[in-house]
Amino acid sequence: MPGVEVTSATSSRGKTKAKQRYLKRKKERRKHRPKAAEQQNKRLLASRDIEDIDGDVTDTSQSNGSQSPTLPDKTKRPKKHPRLEDEVGSAMAVDEKEPPPTSLSRMSSALDIAATLPSFPLPALPDAPSKSDLALLGLDQALVDAEIVSPSTVFPIPTGKEAGGTRLSERTRRRLRDIGITELFAVQTALLPFLLPSEEGSNELYRPFNPPRDVCVSAPTGSGKTLAYVLPIIEMLSDRVITRLRALIVLPTRDLVTQVRETIEVLSKGTKLKIGTATGQHSFAHEQTQLVQDQTNILRGGSSKIDILVCTPGRLIDHLVGTPNFSLQHLRFLVIDEADRLLAQSFQDWLVQVLAATRFQSASSTSEDEGQSSEPSLSSLFPDGFSPTFLDGLSQPHLPAFFTEHKASSCQKLLFSATLTQDPGKIAALKLRNPKYFVVQGSEKDRSESKLLDIVMEKFSMPSTLREKMIVTDPSQKPLIFFYIVHTYNIKNALVFTKSAESTIRLVRLLDFFETERIRNSDSSPLVVRAYSSDLSAQERKSILEQFKDQKINILICSDLISRGIDISHVAHVVSYDVPIDMRKYVHRVGRTARAGREGDAWTLVEQQEARYFKRMMKDADHFDKINRIKINEKDLAFFLPHYGVALNNLKDLYTRQG
Numbered sequence: 001m002p003g004v005e006v007t008s009a010t011s012s013r014g015k016t017k018a019k020q021r022y023l024k025r026k027k028e029r030r031k032h033r034p035k036a037a038e039q040q041n042k043r044l045l046a047s048r049d050i051e052d053i054d055g056d057v058t059d060t061s062q063s064n065g066s067q068s069p070t071l072p073d074k075t076k077r078p079k080k081h082p083r084l085e086d087e088v089g090s091a092m093a094v095d096e097k098e099p100p101p102t103s104l105s106r107m108s109s110a111l112d113i114a115a116t117l118p119s120f121p122l123p124a125l126p127d128a129p130s131k132s133d134l135a136l137l138g139l140d141q142a143l144v145d146a147e148i149v150s151p152s153t154v155f156p157i158p159t160g161k162e163a164g165g166t167r168l169s170e171r172t173r174r175r176l177r178d179i180g181i182t183e184l185f186a187v188q189t190a191l192l193p194f195l196l197p198s199e200e201g202s203n204e205l206y207r208p209f210n211p212p213r214d215v216c217v218s219a220p221t222g223s224g225k226t227l228a229y230v231l232p233i234i235e236m237l238s239d240r241v242i243t244r245l246r247a248l249i250v251l252p253t254r255d256l257v258t259q260v261r262e263t264i265e266v267l268s269k270g271t272k273l274k275i276g277t278a279t280g281q282h283s284f285a286h287e288q289t290q291l292v293q294d295q296t297n298i299l300r301g302g303s304s305k306i307d308i309l310v311c312t313p314g315r316l317i318d319h320l321v322g323t324p325n326f327s328l329q330h331l332r333f334l335v336i337d338e339a340d341r342l343l344a345q346s347f348q349d350w351l352v353q354v355l356a357a358t359r360f361q362s363a364s365s366t367s368e369d370e371g372q373s374s375e376p377s378l379s380s381l382f383p384d385g386f387s388p389t390f391l392d393g394l395s396q397p398h399l400p401a402f403f404t405e406h407k408a409s410s411c412q413k414l415l416f417s418a419t420l421t422q423d424p425g426k427i428a429a430l431k432l433r434n435p436k437y438f439v440v441q442g443s444e445k446d447r448s449e450s451k452l453l454d455i456v457m458e459k460f461s462m463p464s465t466l467r468e469k470m471i472v473t474d475p476s477q478k479p480l481i482f483f484y485i486v487h488t489y490n491i492k493n494a495l496v497f498t499k500s501a502e503s504t505i506r507l508v509r510l511l512d513f514f515e516t517e518r519i520r521n522s523d524s525s526p527l528v529v530r531a532y533s534s535d536l537s538a539q540e541r542k543s544i545l546e547q548f549k550d551q552k553i554n555i556l557i558c559s560d561l562i563s564r565g566i567d568i569s570h571v572a573h574v575v576s577y578d579v580p581i582d583m584r585k586y587v588h589r590v591g592r593t594a595r596a597g598r599e600g601d602a603w604t605l606v607e608q609q610e611a612r613y614f615k616r617m618m619k620d621a622d623h624f625d626k627i628n629r630i631k632i633n634e635k636d637l638a639f640f641l642p643h644y645g646v647a648l649n650n651l652k653d654l655y656t657r658q659g
Ligand SMILES: Nc1ncnc2c1ncn2[C@@H]1O[C@H](COP(=O)(O)OP(=O)(O)OP(=O)(O)O)[C@@H](O)[C@H]1O
Pocket: 180, 181, 182, 183, 184, 185, 188, 219, 220, 221, 222, 223, 224, 225, 226, 227, 417, 418, 564, 565, 566, 567, 569, 591, 595, 596
């Protein structure tokens, strides 16, 4: 064999004397090796071969066929010892000095032991962690322990004297029936038993030695989150004796404040509860007189004319700083609705100030431990005996020695959003107490950890009654495509979102011109289109929203000002005329329709150059396959083209005239 020849030719040349002596001794040893040991050796080699094959490291080359079959065959050695020849070389050098080779019997017993040893374990890479394991790494345990609630859960509200698990008083249940609510939605079914005491009549407001857990709720748009906090607040506060500010509800916009106030007023009818708002819509002095009874004398515990305050964060801080006797020390509930948006708002550090105002602070322990240096307000310096912060402030010597239990404020924080995600930094700022997460998502079948991961990974759930569509368009044709779908798909009772107040106005004007032209020689009436933007006064906005609710306006074109929270039941279509900038905006926009189990359509007009971005955004949220792509041909548009041409010219003239 060529390999053998090459090997022997090489070995006859260039051999040192030491090597020649070594080979000679080796040959003699082979001659004297007993047959039994030879057999044993063969068996060992055979078993090694099997292990090597399993381990997939055997070199099956036949090139060393000249070697004796009784010797450990170098060709069968694992690849990871390729330099074994070198080791033999160095062993030869050692051989020179060391005593003669071991006896044959010792060699045989060594082989016996070796035959019974397991093969040396090969290094193996650990399995890569799964996507879900990775996502859960470092996640707040409270989120991992979240309660997953199926959106299809409903609970009929009992009509008799028994609360039947709802924990709602007879008065509240009657009130709900009066306004047409006969069953609780999923988020309400989960929250009410958690927030309300199990026994009727045990509505003690403050529990300093058994303070309530805080709550975070993620539930789809239109799923009834507002009632999930309004009902417990009314139930808990309706038996109160003295008016104190006990529930604070913070929302991102004035419109939402108005909406939530109206809901509370409807449901608290028949109780003595007083509700106030602070949004900056009225003068500061006017709001002060609505909130506080006595502004002249500094009172222990402050003073309040209201039990529940619904407000925006900026105006809340104004009152904390500038309204004498305005105090948060009696708070039992602090609700942050649209929490992800409000927590992203660093405005005036509003959250830090609000949290500080809910706790007792002695003059010596201002806010240093909160990492801020603001002076405590006077009202928080002097809590009254009713205040939950009063016990907090008592030092241990004032309490009997056997009282070892930890005292804490009873103020319970409730966070709500359709897009509440895990943002450890932001959530940590809230200093939540043993928080309980509720996630309304998924179907009954697939309630599992993966649903929780969907939340964490911003895969928000949409109402099941929502139909989503997208149309990819040339930018120059976008208005025409919009007018086409408006008339072809009979789009009325629609909210249309644009990217800015300026785009809103331009689109309203163009659509107005188009409608005038379209009906010129026909007996149909034009669509009524209005703009809704931050440029309008609060009064104008209120009036426009009312006309839209009364269906006197067919299409309301707006910026993202009302993309969150606004609840108008008859909205049948949402059109994103301009693509939303992120998934959260998309979720909140489309969530203005298909609310409370009704059906609705969401349309997105995607300009060609935005198509990739939009598709990626939807795919990242695992949502792309839920969107139906609609194609529109040139010839479909032909009918509308002349009206559109005139409308464009009219708009151009208008802007030219306005300079
Ligand atoms: N149990 C119920 N039965 C019938 N209608 C209900 C019930 N609960 C709430 N609704 C109605 O459902 C609509 C949506 O409720 P709500 O505005 O609280 O939704 P949401 O979850 O806060 O939505 P968003 O995230 O968009 O703010 C409202 O019109 C409300 O009156």
